[in-house]
Amino acid sequence: MKRSRIKPKQREMDDPDTVAMMEWRFEVFFRAESKCQAQCTPTCGRWAQHAHHIEGRVGTNPETGVELRFDPDNGLALCHDCHAWIHDHSTESYEQGWMRKRIH
Numbered sequence: 001m002k003r004s005r006i007k008p009k010q011r012e013m014d015d016p017d018t019v020a021m022m023e024w025r026f027e028v029f030f031r032a033e034s035k036c037q038a039q040c041t042p043t044c045g046r047w048a049q050h051a052h053h054i055e056g057r058v059g060t061n062p063e064t065g066v067e068l069r070f071d072p073d074n075g076l077a078l079c080h081d082c083h084a085w086i087h088d089h090s091t092e093s094y095e096q097g098w099m100r101k102r103i104h
Helices: 016-031 080-088 090-096
Strands: 050-053 075-078
Antiparallel strands (some): 050 075
16 A cells, blocks of 8 residues: 655644644554545445544543554544544444543
């Protein structure tokens, strides 16, 4: 699989958080081979367009010490329809592990 980088504007490249978030998104998509990891709707596009934080962005992974917003283990690659469905159906999403309550 060929890796391609998203090219931000130069002013964004000066912000370390912007660069780190882009690297996080890239890693989430790469791990999923750019495919939707939920495939929970009949209209699933099968190809990921969104990177979703499972446990939100605030906090730190206690095992790795990595901030949750930059931790690839805290991400899912999703198509647009599945991402919307997950946020609209939180009970089912928690049951499936697509969302997780913060415990740190």
